[in-house]
Amino acid sequence: MSRTALGMPGLRPGSGNLFAEEKFPSAARRELGNSQLRRNLKHATSTIRTKRLNVTGELPDWEELRDAGSALKTSVMARLPELLEAFEANVTARGGTVHWARDADEANRIIHELVKAEGVDEVVKVKSMATQEIGMNEYLEEHGIAAYETDLAELIVQLDHDKPSHILVPAIHKNRTEVRDIFLKEMPGVDPHLTDEPRRLAMAARAHLRAKFLTAKVAISGANFGIADSGTLSVVESEGNGRMCLTLPETLITVMGIEKLLPTFSDLEVFLQLLPRSSTGERMNPYTSLWTGVTEGDGPSTFHVILLDNGRTNALADEMGRSALHCIRCSACINVCPVYERTGGHAYGSTYPGPIGAILSPLMTGVEAEENGSLPYASSLCGACYDACPVKINIPDILVHLRGKDVDAHRGGLPSQLDVGLKAASWALSDGRRLGAVEKLLPLGRAAAGKDKKIKKLPGIAAGWTQSRDIPAPPSQSFRDWWAKEHKES
Amino acid sequence: MKIALFATCIVDGMYPRAAQATVAVLERLGHEVVFPKGQACCGQMHVNSGYFKEAVPVVANHVRAFESEDYDVAVAPSGSCVASVKHQHPMVARRAGDAGLEERATAVGKKTYELSELLVDVLGVTDPAGQLGSYFPHTVTYHPSCHGMRLLKLGDRQAGLLRGVEGLELLDLPEADQCCGFGGTFSVKNADVSSAMLADKTANIRSTGASVCAGGDYSCLMHIGGGLSRQESGVATLHLAEILASTEAEPVAVPGPAGQTVKVVVK
Ligand code: SF4
Numbered sequence: 001m002s003r004t005a006l007g008m009p010g011l012r013p014g015s016g017n018l019f020a021e022e023k024f025p026s027a028a029r030r031e032l033g034n035s036q037l038r039r040n041l042k043h044a045t046s047t048i049r050t051k052r053l054n055v056t057g058e059l060p061d062w063e064e065l066r067d068a069g070s071a072l073k074t075s076v077m078a079r080l081p082e083l084l085e086a087f088e089a090n091v092t093a094r095g096g097t098v099h100w101a102r103d104a105d106e107a108n109r110i111i112h113e114l115v116k117a118e119g120v121d122e123v124v125k126v127k128s129m130a131t132q133e134i135g136m137n138e139y140l141e142e143h144g145i146a147a148y149e150t151d152l153a154e155l156i157v158q159l160d161h162d163k164p165s166h167i168l169v170p171a172i173h174k175n176r177t178e179v180r181d182i183f184l185k186e187m188p189g190v191d192p193h194l195t196d197e198p199r200r201l202a203m204a205a206r207a208h209l210r211a212k213f214l215t216a217k218v219a220i221s222g223a224n225f226g227i228a229d230s231g232t233l234s235v236v237e238s239e240g241n242g243r244m245c246l247t248l249p250e251t252l253i254t255v256m257g258i259e260k261l262l263p264t265f266s267d268l269e270v271f272l273q274l275l276p277r278s279s280t281g282e283r284m285n286p287y288t289s290l291w292t293g294v295t296e297g298d299g300p301s302t303f304h305v306i307l308l309d310n311g312r313t314n315a316l317a318d319e320m321g322r323s324a325l326h327c328i329r330c331s332a333c334i335n336v337c338p339v340y341e342r343t344g345g346h347a348y349g350s351t352y353p354g355p356i357g358a359i360l361s362p363l364m365t366g367v368e369a370e371e372n373g374s375l376p377y378a379s380s381l382c383g384a385c386y387d388a389c390p391v392k393i394n395i396p397d398i399l400v401h402l403r404g405k406d407v408d409a410h411r412g413g414l415p416s417q418l419d420v421g422l423k424a425a426s427w428a429l430s431d432g433r434r435l436g437a438v439e440k441l442l443p444l445g446r447a448a449a450g451k452d453k454k455i456k457k458l459p460g461i462a463a464g465w466t467q468s469r470d471i472p473a474p475p476s477q478s479f480r481d482w483w484a485k486e487h488k489e490s
Numbered sequence: 491m492k493i494a495l496f497a498t499c500i501v502d503g504m505y506p507r508a509a510q511a512t513v514a515v516l517e518r519l520g521h522e523v524v525f526p527k528g529q530a531c532c533g534q535m536h537v538n539s540g541y542f543k544e545a546v547p548v549v550a551n552h553v554r555a556f557e558s559e560d561y562d563v564a565v566a567p568s569g570s571c572v573a574s575v576k577h578q579h580p581m582v583a584r585r586a587g588d589a590g591l592e593e594r595a596t597a598v599g600k601k602t603y604e605l606s607e608l609l610v611d612v613l614g615v616t617d618p619a620g621q622l623g624s625y626f627p628h629t630v631t632y633h634p635s636c637h638g639m640r641l642l643k644l645g646d647r648q649a650g651l652l653r654g655v656e657g658l659e660l661l662d663l664p665e666a667d668q669c670c671g672f673g674g675t676f677s678v679k680n681a682d683v684s685s686a687m688l689a690d691k692t693a694n695i696r697s698t699g700a701s702v703c704a705g706g707d708y709s710c711l712m713h714i715g716g717g718l719s720r721q722e723s724g725v726a727t728l729h730l731a732e733i734l735a736s737t738e739a740e741p742v743a744v745p746g747p748a749g750q751t752v753k754v755v756v757k
């Protein structure tokens with residue numbers, strides 16, 4: 001599903017799966033109707049929240065670690081060109097090949113060429129957000145190449161011809177009975193008596209994947225970190241399936257967003273503490289793979305890394321928003337978000353759901369792209385995401401900043417009810433005397449509320465309020481008037 | 491101490507009793523309360539909706555109003571509005587390229603406190619029953635509003651004050667730290683998600699069996715109270731200030747679900 005194949009590179013900064021195709025409120029309304037989804041999400045997010053709080057709470061220096069992570073990422077963004085060049089030089093010196101991709105299309109074309117050169121029509125995949133973002137599987141499929149997901153949850157989603165709904169737990173919207181049914185229907189050679197016991201499900205997936213690992217000649221991965229001063233790449237995971245892909249095939253192709261760099265190897269010390277504790281709620285993730293170029297007789301003999309922009313420099317150019325690029329994709333903000341918990345990930349359209357998606361997608365594509373302007377409003381600004389973020393991205397402030405960009409982008413057009421209302425409110429609320437004059441009308445509202453002193457139905461956009469809430473009858477006088485009378489002022 | 495009251499627009503226009511109760515509590519402690527007349531609103535509805543340009547005159551008005559009066563500290567019965575005054579006002583001025591306003595807004599923000607913060611940190615209230623005569627013989631559960639909890643880091647201040655009220659039985663609210671779903675214009679722009687969040691909040695409140703849900707922000711309480719009223723739950727909402735102002739001699743009546751029968755006694 002490539003989005004800028006119009007022969008006009010640069011028309012839009014980001015391409016691929018970065019777009020809300022429908023306004024968030026209407027997509028959310030549809031997802032809210034799925035009560036099974038809501039039960040699954042509530043259960044999954046609250047379990048992982050508790051786990052995260054346990055392992056972040058036990059570290060006395062957790063706040064200092066967050067500050068260190070934030071400071072390191074800030075310095076990476078400030079030095080990005082220099083660090084990217086150092087990274088390229090070091091990867092090349094160690095026998096790897098570096099490619100640069102401006103957008104999703106360019107990345108997909110490069111990957112396709114590389115796979116074609118190996119003469120295969122099958123590749124195995126390590127779970128990766130970057131390849132989801134560029135829509136790589138779909139692109140390769142259109143060109144006759146099958147890309148097999150090897151992460152258990154990604155496999156479930158792929159077998160079900162569905163889309164991931166969470167960056168860490170892509171099948172969070174499915175419970176185990178639903179998973180069993182998908183396996184029975186879609187997994188070749190599966191035991192027809194398969195139960196929904198998690199161990200049995202994992203064994204079925206394992207048998208299915210083993211065959212792929214042993215035959216695949218090419219693997220494709222993303223990267224959690226790239227180390228500028230050594231050219232080392234790293235993937236952290238839980239299952240070990242990634243490790244299989246990173247070591248068994250002859251050729252490894254890694255797609256990495258340009259913001260994933262860290263200056264030095266020792267900086268991993270900070271991030272390998274922050275990431276597992278924030279994401280799976282573990283002290284240490286089971287598998288941390290690190291590789292540098294190629295090593296004879298050990299692992300893939302051919303290694304390519306594709307450095308992906310796809311709107312990242314657009315986000316970097318936004319002074320108020322650029323810290324969104326500090327994100328290490330831990331998903332803590334998603335797991336604590338009350339909006340995500342109720343709508344799930346599909347409502348956001350883009351590969352990146354939840355609070356981080358609500359800022360990252362419009363920052364990468366521009367707030368005017370498709371319906372991405374509706375994403376920054378998908379938050380009550382409760383601030384839970386900011387508290388949870390291991391690199392202290394102030395998501396609420398960036399949401400508000402992007403709302404400002406969206407409002408400004410629509411100035412001059414036909415005013416909405418909200419435009420009119422807020423402009424009038426600005427006039428009334430910027431002067432105590434004017435507000436006082438408006439408050440003289442309170443008894444009118446009181447009369448309108450009627451005998452039971454409640455307003456139950458309002459017109460226009462305010463009907464959204466009265467769909468589930470009453471408004472009490474206004475008081476007979478404002479505080480301002482009461483005060484004036486008490487203090488004998490006029 | 492001379493204390494300037496920032497009533498906030500929603501309390502001024504819809505819930506004057508919370509401001510009256512704030513005055514009562516502060517005067518009972520022997521302080522002088524002034525009400526800067528030019529005040530109107532903190533402007534966070536505009537800021538949070540992305541209308542930065544429209545927020546500038548609102549912010550400028552607030553700064554002007556709270557510079558025009560001579561006082562030691564300012565107080566508002568709202569965590570959200572205080573957070574806006576402290577954090578958003580300088581940012582709005584900066585975005586508008588007005589360094590002078592930014593500096594003045596920062597100065598006003600530094601002197602502004604949320605009510606429980608003022609009572610506990612500055613005025614040394616540790617025992618509301620003893621120091622204020624606070625008396626409220628009802629079962630109460632407490633919703634900590636997000637901005638007070640996360641932006642101002644109020645911690646246990648509000649709940650601690652409630653626990654010190656004579657006769658009050660405080661019942662733990664399950665999932666207390668979850669947002670009620672108000673979020674200003676979020677409640678109309680994303681009304682369905684907001685309603686789903688509210689449904690969980692009201693279900694948790696009702697599960698406690700409390701007759702009152704207390705809080706420190708009338709914006710959230712209007713939202714929660716509006717849901718409880720629509721559900722005919724019989725659970726009332728009250729501001730922390732109203733409960734602290736209630737005494738044995740002149741108790742605050744527990745309002746009906748629509749929240750209108752309360753009698754507030756001042757002085
Ligand atoms: S924004 Fe922060 S909390 Fe959210 S996924 Fe990224 S690093 Fe994790």
